Amino acid sequence: MKFLILLLVILFGVWLWKRSQALKSRPPKVQPAPTDTGPQTMVACLHCHTHLPEEDAVRGVLGVYCSTAHRQAGGDKTPPV
Numbered sequence: 346m347k348f349l350i351l352l353l354v355i356l357f358g359v360w361l362w363k364r365s366q367a368l369k370s371r372p373p374k375v376q377p378a379p380t381d382t383g384p385q386t387m388v389a390c391l392h393c394h395t396h397l398p399e400e401d402a403v404r405g406v407l408g409v410y411c412s413t414a415h416r417q418a419g420g421d422k423t424p425p426v
Protein backbone atom coordinates (compact mmCIF):
# COMPACT_ATOMS: atom_id res chain seq x y z
CA MET A 346 0.00 0.00 0.00
CA LYS A 347 2.90 2.34 0.82
CA PHE A 348 4.40 1.75 -2.62
CA LEU A 349 1.10 2.42 -4.35
CA ILE A 350 0.85 5.84 -2.66
CA LEU A 351 4.49 6.56 -3.52
CA LEU A 352 3.84 5.57 -7.16
CA LEU A 353 0.78 7.85 -7.31
CA VAL A 354 2.79 10.77 -5.88
CA ILE A 355 5.54 10.20 -8.47
CA LEU A 356 3.04 9.95 -11.31
CA PHE A 357 1.36 13.15 -10.13
CA GLY A 358 4.74 14.90 -10.03
CA VAL A 359 5.57 13.73 -13.56
CA TRP A 360 2.14 14.89 -14.74
CA LEU A 361 2.67 18.34 -13.17
CA TRP A 362 6.15 18.64 -14.72
CA LYS A 363 4.93 17.64 -18.20
CA ARG A 364 2.01 20.05 -17.90
CA SER A 365 4.31 22.95 -17.01
CA GLN A 366 6.59 22.08 -19.94
CA ALA A 367 3.62 22.03 -22.32
CA LEU A 368 2.43 25.41 -21.04
CA LYS A 369 5.92 26.89 -21.50
CA SER A 370 6.31 25.64 -25.07
CA ARG A 371 2.88 26.83 -26.16
CA PRO A 372 3.01 30.13 -28.07
CA PRO A 373 1.03 32.98 -26.53
CA LYS A 374 -2.52 33.28 -27.70
CA VAL A 375 -3.04 35.94 -30.33
CA GLN A 376 -6.26 37.80 -29.84
CA PRO A 377 -8.15 38.08 -33.14
CA ALA A 378 -8.80 41.63 -34.20
CA PRO A 379 -12.38 42.56 -33.39
CA THR A 380 -14.42 42.83 -36.57
CA ASP A 381 -17.41 44.32 -34.82
CA THR A 382 -17.22 48.08 -34.68
CA GLY A 383 -19.85 48.62 -32.01
CA PRO A 384 -23.33 47.84 -30.82
CA GLN A 385 -25.83 46.65 -33.40
CA THR A 386 -28.90 48.64 -34.26
CA MET A 387 -32.02 46.70 -33.30
CA VAL A 388 -35.30 47.07 -35.15
CA ALA A 389 -38.76 45.73 -34.37
CA CYS A 390 -40.78 43.60 -36.80
CA LEU A 391 -43.91 45.51 -37.85
CA HIS A 392 -45.97 42.30 -37.69
CA CYS A 393 -44.90 40.47 -34.49
CA HIS A 394 -42.84 43.26 -32.81
CA THR A 395 -39.86 40.92 -32.36
CA HIS A 396 -36.61 42.85 -32.05
CA LEU A 397 -33.78 41.75 -34.31
CA PRO A 398 -30.51 43.19 -35.68
CA GLU A 399 -31.11 45.65 -38.50
CA GLU A 400 -28.84 43.69 -40.85
CA ASP A 401 -31.00 40.54 -40.42
CA ALA A 402 -34.28 42.38 -40.98
CA VAL A 403 -36.36 41.96 -44.14
CA ARG A 404 -37.27 45.32 -45.63
CA GLY A 405 -40.66 46.26 -46.95
CA VAL A 406 -42.18 49.48 -48.28
CA LEU A 407 -43.87 50.20 -44.92
CA GLY A 408 -40.99 49.15 -42.65
CA VAL A 409 -38.91 46.18 -41.53
CA TYR A 410 -39.95 42.62 -40.72
CA CYS A 411 -38.32 39.60 -39.12
CA SER A 412 -39.05 37.37 -42.14
CA THR A 413 -40.53 37.44 -45.61
CA ALA A 414 -43.53 35.52 -44.24
CA HIS A 415 -44.31 38.37 -41.87
CA ARG A 416 -43.77 40.94 -44.62
CA GLN A 417 -46.33 39.08 -46.74
CA ALA A 418 -48.64 38.68 -43.73
CA GLY A 419 -48.45 42.44 -43.20
CA GLY A 420 -49.51 43.02 -46.82
CA ASP A 421 -46.22 44.72 -47.59
CA LYS A 422 -44.20 44.41 -50.76
CA THR A 423 -40.49 44.32 -51.52
CA PRO A 424 -39.23 47.89 -51.74
CA PRO A 425 -38.09 49.00 -55.21
CA VAL A 426 -34.32 48.90 -55.55
Ligand SMILES: [Zn+2]
Binds near residue numbers: 390393394410
Ligand atom coordinates in the same frame (compact mmCIF):
# COMPACT_ATOMS: atom_id res chain seq x y z
ZN1 LIG B 1 -42.20 39.13 -37.28
